[in-house]
Every structure is written in C-alpha cells, then in structure tokens.
Amino acid sequence: MHSQVHAIDWQQQHLRLLDQRQLPHQQHYIDCYNAQDVADAIRDMVVRGAPAIGIAAAYGYALEALHGGDLQHAYQVLAESRPTAVNLFWALDRMVALNHSSHAELVAEARRIHSEDIAANQTMAQFGASLLGEGSHVYTHCNTGALATGGHGTALGVIRSAWQDGKLAQVFAGETRPWLQGARLTCWELMQEQIPVTLVCDGAAAHVMKQQQQQGQGIDWIIVGADRIAANGDVANKIGTYSLAVLAKHHGAKLMVVAPSSSFDLSIANGDDIVIEQRPATEVTELHGSAIAPSGCDAANPSFDVTPAELITAIVCEKGIIPAPSTEVIASLLSR
The missing domain is CATH 1.20.120.420 (translation initiation factor eif-2b, domain 1)
Structure with a gap:
C-alpha cells in the first residue's frame, strides 16, 4: 500500500x-x-x-x-x-x-x-507489523505518516502495513496538543485510506486504555515515532509520549518506537543530554490568535519529552528490531 x-x-x-x-x-x-x-x-x-x-x-x-x-x-x-x-x-x-x-x-x-x-x-513498517498479532488494537501519538516522512511513514507506516496485512482491528489517535497533529493529520491520513481510527483527547488516554481493557479489547501496542534516540535507547519524541509509556506499563500494553537509523545519536549517552525545544507560550495561551488564558499567564510548552529505554518494548528501524533496547544491542545493530 x-x-x-x-x-x-x-x-x-x-x-x-x-x-x-x-x-x-x-x-x-x-x-x-x-x-x-x-x-x-x-x-x-x-x-x-x-x-x-x-x-x-x-x-x-x-x-x-x-x-x-x-x-x-x-x-x-x-x-x-x-x-x-x-x-x-x-x-x-x-x-x-x-x-x-x-x-x-x-x-x-x-x-x-x-x-x-x-x-x-517500507522496510521498517514490515518489521514493525510483524510484531502485531491478529485483531490488534493500537494507540498512536502525534503524526508519523507520509506527512512526517518522505512517504509511507514510521509508526504510522507500521499501522498502514499492519492494516494491509489484515492484522489491525482499531487505531486510537491522541489529539497531540497544542498543534493537534494527531487530530488534524493522523486522523486525516488514516481516513484517506479507510483505516478505522478513533480520536482521543490527550487527557482521556488513561480512561480509554482502562475502558478497552474492561471490554476485553485492550490496547495491545502503543506505536510512536522518535525525533532523537540516545545511545542507551532513551527516546525523545513529541510531548506526551512519556505519559503514554507510563500508562502502557500500568495497563499491560507494549510500546514500539519506529524511526530510521538516522534518528539515533550515539554521541549522546542517555536522554538527559537531549536538548528539548521550548516552543512559544502563545501556542498554549492562544488559539488561532485569540487568547484562551488570562493576560500575562505563563505557560510551559516543551515540544518533546524523553521516554526511558526501560519503558520501551522494542525500537524498530530499517536495519531490524531492537527488543529491550540497551547501549550494547543498539550499537551492535547499527554497526551492521
């Protein structure tokens, strides 16, 4: 596809x-x-x-x-x-x-x-899709599809390929504030190809995971991209990813990070050394130029957060699958 x-x-x-x-x-x-x-x-x-x-x-x-x-x-x-x-x-x-x-x-x-x-x-999508079982329910965050890449996508590429392989039952997409890439872009991409998607308010992620679990249709995988991966497997990705990783651990979901080998930065030992971009406060305090917060209100607006490697089930790149990421395993795979 x-x-x-x-x-x-x-x-x-x-x-x-x-x-x-x-x-x-x-x-x-x-x-x-x-x-x-x-x-x-x-x-x-x-x-x-x-x-x-x-x-x-x-x-x-x-x-x-x-x-x-x-x-x-x-x-x-x-x-x-x-x-x-x-x-x-x-x-x-x-x-x-x-x-x-x-x-x-x-x-x-x-x-x-x-x-x-x-x-x-295309290659990493097939690697990632191979990890999914039949009838999988997955949750994704931000936009990692053709809009975010040269084409097909990283995390959304896995979802697209899993759908093509008949493995996917349902996608849940977090809205991804403040730019709403999940709502505006991911849902749009999936709907272009008739892949079933449900939009989820960022603050409702825990509730949705619990509800799906109670209904016997728990979230099997949270599948996300990465903007930078440290040598030890700590991953910087769109703000909100770390929260989803913690929720995944509590609700028994697995976490897959999908990114090309160019996203690895082996010069950085761990996520503490990754520079986190701070976006303008107005992205939070305004909506389409109109104030939605009191005048003079301060706002924290980090564009990314860092998910520790121990919360990640697997990192997938075009060179293969890295289960339980560690410095040694990552270095070995990337040296191929």
Missing part, C-alpha cells in the same frame, strides 16, 4: 511543501526558493516530523547551491530551525560532505535522501 499523501515535492528549481498547518480543511502548498525559505517553513511548522525535516533541509541546502547562495549561511539557518530532531543535522552533514560538488550533484544527493527515506519506511 502506497500513501496517497505527498508532503514534499521537488520542482526542479524550487521545493513545494504541503502546508500542514492548514490541514485537514485546506490542501495548500508553499513554494521555497532558498535555504531561508525552507528554514522558515520548518520553524513555522509548515513541514514537521523528524525525517521530513531532514529531507526538507537537504533540499533547502541544494536550493541555495542551485541559486549560487552562501552555503555556510544556508547550513546555519537550517541547523537553527529545529534543535531536537537529529535527522536535520544528519541530512545537512551529508550535504556538506559534497560541498565541492556541482549544484546538480547536491540536488541529486537531496533526492537520494528523500528516496532512501521512503525505502527505509
């Missing part, structure tokens, strides 16, 4: 990005002509999801070369756009390694990064 969604589209002389802030009501595209345009799109959430951010950044760097711009400045503005997603830096480093190449070769490298991501998504 191939996704019907194309969020990143190379147009020979510019990059076209599906504006994910407008979904699900409008399918509007934004054209980018240089690195600054792409950096702005990443920072402003036009494009989001760690793999998609890396792909977009690679294209942004290639655009700067294509139009004779300053590549050192291009790297700087793109690197500063989102600090937590390691895929961003991985992709930029691949591009920088070709600095002495022609702009055509840089464009070709960006396109390779894009196509490699789609292939990796």
Whole structure:
C-alpha cells in the first residue's frame, strides 16, 4: 500500500511543501526558493516530523547551491530551525560532505535522501507489523505518516502495513496538543485510506486504555515515532509520549518506537543530554490568535519529552528490531 499523501515535492528549481498547518480543511502548498525559505517553513511548522525535516533541509541546502547562495549561511539557518530532531543535522552533514560538488550533484544527493527515506519506511513498517498479532488494537501519538516522512511513514507506516496485512482491528489517535497533529493529520491520513481510527483527547488516554481493557479489547501496542534516540535507547519524541509509556506499563500494553537509523545519536549517552525545544507560550495561551488564558499567564510548552529505554518494548528501524533496547544491542545493530 502506497500513501496517497505527498508532503514534499521537488520542482526542479524550487521545493513545494504541503502546508500542514492548514490541514485537514485546506490542501495548500508553499513554494521555497532558498535555504531561508525552507528554514522558515520548518520553524513555522509548515513541514514537521523528524525525517521530513531532514529531507526538507537537504533540499533547502541544494536550493541555495542551485541559486549560487552562501552555503555556510544556508547550513546555519537550517541547523537553527529545529534543535531536537537529529535527522536535520544528519541530512545537512551529508550535504556538506559534497560541498565541492556541482549544484546538480547536491540536488541529486537531496533526492537520494528523500528516496532512501521512503525505502527505509517500507522496510521498517514490515518489521514493525510483524510484531502485531491478529485483531490488534493500537494507540498512536502525534503524526508519523507520509506527512512526517518522505512517504509511507514510521509508526504510522507500521499501522498502514499492519492494516494491509489484515492484522489491525482499531487505531486510537491522541489529539497531540497544542498543534493537534494527531487530530488534524493522523486522523486525516488514516481516513484517506479507510483505516478505522478513533480520536482521543490527550487527557482521556488513561480512561480509554482502562475502558478497552474492561471490554476485553485492550490496547495491545502503543506505536510512536522518535525525533532523537540516545545511545542507551532513551527516546525523545513529541510531548506526551512519556505519559503514554507510563500508562502502557500500568495497563499491560507494549510500546514500539519506529524511526530510521538516522534518528539515533550515539554521541549522546542517555536522554538527559537531549536538548528539548521550548516552543512559544502563545501556542498554549492562544488559539488561532485569540487568547484562551488570562493576560500575562505563563505557560510551559516543551515540544518533546524523553521516554526511558526501560519503558520501551522494542525500537524498530530499517536495519531490524531492537527488543529491550540497551547501549550494547543498539550499537551492535547499527554497526551492521
């Protein structure tokens, strides 16, 4: 099954990005002509999801070369756009390694990064789907589908492939505040392909898990993506993932993290060293520009949290399945 969604589209002389802030009501595209345009799109959430951010950044760097711009400045503005997603830096480093190449070769490298991501998504989706039993009930968070990647998806790719394999009974999608990626994007993607999905308020996750358990249809797996994975298997992902991991342990659900090998950062020993992006307070205190909190109210708005490796049943990447993640097991698999 191939996704019907194309969020990143190379147009020979510019990059076209599906504006994910407008979904699900409008399918509007934004054209980018240089690195600054792409950096702005990443920072402003036009494009989001760690793999998609890396792909977009690679294209942004290639655009700067294509139009004779300053590549050192291009790297700087793109690197500063989102600090937590390691895929961003991985992709930029691949591009920088070709600095002495022609702009055509840089464009070709960006396109390779894009196509490699789609292939990796397909592979890890099959690995992940193999862990699910027949009639599985799964819960997912944020958006990890074709919108967040080069295509098909990471965690949502597993769900998409499991549905194709006839293993899936029901998907529950957390709304994912404050940007509501689960409500706006994940439900939209799944509904495009008639995959049964129920939207869940973030604060109702524990209740839904308990209720499903009482009905004999408990959540079998919580399946999420990752923006950065430390050497020991601690995972930084969209805020709210850690809460779901704790709930999973209490309710007997397993936790699967699905991410490409480019999401691993072996230079970081554990999750305590992962930089957590702090988003503007207005994303919490306002809704579409209108205040929903008292004037002057402070707000905590971390974009990510860190789930300890001991709460994770398995990490899945395109190189294979990592059960009970640890420093040794991760290093062994990634060295293949």
